[in-house]
Amino acid sequence: MSIVEFLSSIVPFTQNELNDIQGHFKKESVPKNQILVHQGAICKTLYFMEQGMGRSFYTKENGKEITQWFFGVGKFMTSADSFFQQTPSLYNLEVLVDSVVFSISKEDMDQLFAKYHKMEKLGRLVTTEMLTKIVNKLNAIQFQTAKERYDYMLAEFPDIAHQVPLGYIASYLGMTQETLSRIRK
Amino acid sequence: MSIVEFLSSIVPFTQNELNDIQGHFKKESVPKNQILVHQGAICKTLYFMEQGMGRSFYTKENGKEITQWFFGVGKFMTSADSFFQQTPSLYNLEVLVDSVVFSISKEDMDQLFAKYHKMEKLGRLVTTEMLTKIVNKLNAIQFQTAKERYDYMLAEFPDIAHQVPLGYIASYLGMTQETLSRIRK
């Protein structure tokens, strides 16, 4: 899914607007395992995942990695907090397979928000959708058994669930890899 | 904090705009324990808490109530999902003490979003802030001990933490009332 298709699917931009907006995005190929943003750095770029997949994760004091979110095709990938408030990112942003992304800087994005009311609306809608998803995850984590949480994962990220190491999923779901391994049977 | 003060603190509206916007909100006094939205109903109204406090909660099959969020002075109170997507609410919305709210309907809100680019921006910013807070709660729930979670609660809702029944807080934090009681010592 191209960024133009994505934008159009949410808010009805004119062709001219789409051209202008698209001009602010830069298409990039990113090789597997590349880190787009490091924990502690300020995230200056928003990415749209055209092809591939990624995750955000942080490293605990004990060195263990905790996956915080997965990003599939057709999603915006960023450390939302860090990008929008320009504060140090709590997470690393990593591409999990060879991917193609469209990137845009904070300044350009702000410009688009300011220029197009419709873009601001799109921003609001996308943020609302993200909010809903996080609430879903929260409910899963807080009130469901390990087994049910895995089912939630399969439902939320069907395409991703079978393509990443078990440990990534386990930490995303707030359980150990051993537990997840036992559950899958 | 009045709604006008709140709006102005986020986006610089003109006096005319503020007057127009304020005209769409209705001031209401709501008595303690009143339910503003019932689980399963579509939430048609957004509330701004001028005075008082509230919570969202749902009732599990076994009859137990789970608090999902607390709303203090100067916050918007709604079942975000239900309000923005007009889908059945997963939660009840309840006022915990005698309160004063400003209410606005979905239609009026959409009108304001459409009329004022700045309002759309405000919507985006408020949603982003909420997103950040939910992520914080998620981290607390997922990776912290019961003791640390209580500390998070005290930090996030200092004014509310000491004014509501222990059970409300316990379920919000994903633990039993007994556990929370033991922790507080």
Added chain:
DNA sequence: GATTTCCTTTGACCTATATCAAAAAAGGGG
């Protein structure tokens, strides 16, 4: 002020999941 209802604490026991350790399986590069 007494009574009833609600809220909080305490105690004994239990269970899901964590931890630690190691074996088994899968995958990738030369």
Added chain:
DNA sequence: CCCCTTTTTTGATATAGGTCAAAGGAAATC
């Protein structure tokens, strides 16, 4: 195709927090 690394599975043991039950306190109602 083999070796080395990474990932997954399995086993044994430990523990935070849950569950159930009941006693104390507090506070609303009459």
